[in-house]
Amino acid sequence: MTVKQLLEGKPFMTEFGIVGYSTVVLVEDEKQKILYDTGNKSTALQLKKALQDNGLTCDDITDVVISHLHFDHVGNLPLFHKANFYLSKTEWLNATDCPDEWHCIATCDYLRKNGNLNFVKEGDHISPLVTVMELPGHTLGLVGLKCGEDTILCSDAIKNRYELWQDIPLMTADADKSKATIERLLMRWEPPVHWRWEKWKVPSAAFPL
Numbered sequence: 001m002t003v004k005q006l007l008e009g010k011p012f013m014t015e016f017g018i019v020g021y022s023t024v025v026l027v028e029d030e031k032q033k034i035l036y037d038t039g040n041k042s043t044a045l046q047l048k049k050a051l052q053d054n055g056l057t058c059d060d061i062t063d064v065v066i067s068h069l070h071f072d073h074v075g076n077l078p079l080f081h082k083a084n085f086y087l088s089k090t091e092w093l094n095a096t097d098c099p100d101e102w103h104c105i106a107t108c109d110y111l112r113k114n115g116n117l118n119f120v121k122e123g124d125h126i127s128p129l130v131t132v133m134e135l136p137g138h139t140l141g142l143v144g145l146k147c148g149e150d151t152i153l154c155s156d157a158i159k160n161r162y163e164l165w166q167d168i169p170l171m172t173a174d175a176d177k178s179k180a181t182i183e184r185l186l187m188r189w190e191p192p193v194h195w196r197w198e199k200w201k202v203p204s205a206a207f208p209l
């Protein structure tokens with residue numbers, strides 16, 4: 001199994017509002033090509049190019065795990081209409097019952113019509129070595145992936161180094177849950193800080209070192 005970052009997450013704050021570009025990660029084994037998040041819609045060309053550089057097309061992706069339904073993570077879902085989509089039920093219910101400014105209503109409609117959405121929970125397997133982790137806080141239904149013994153993909157559960165090192169969530173639906181999630185992830189590893197950052201793939205908003 002290999003884990004590769006296809007697109008690097010970047011946040012921008014402008015006078016007109018926030019522009020988000022989520023990290024997109026490819027997890028491959030012999031049978032499955034799994035994407036963790038699909039990025040901002042405006043990065044479709046870059047995502048196709050990154051797949052091409054890895055010898056793949058969009059149609060080769062077998063599974064897409066949606067960490068949460070914020071617009072910068074789900075913009076390119078329609079590129080992967082042949083794949084199985086995975087999401088937590090909590091995330092789905094929150095986004096459809098009470099969407100906020102980060103949710104994309106069009107994405108929820110797309111998922112509703114497409115018919116390939118599967119709900120997942122803690123411990124579910126996406127592939128033999130890839131399992132779901134429930135990491136609530138940033139949103140109540142955010143899910144991460146544990147990939148083998150070396151890598152946890154945690155999306156916006158830890159968005160940047162400040163949250164990682166200071167254990168203080170910056171943008172969260174539930175601060176207590178966010179702190180518990182960060183503590184859980186830190187307890188899982190307990191490495192030196194520099195090593196920790198190297199091994200932790202990949203916060204959505206990857207601030208430059």
Ligand SMILES: [Zn+2]
Pocket residue numbers: 068070138156
């Ligand atoms: Zn988010």
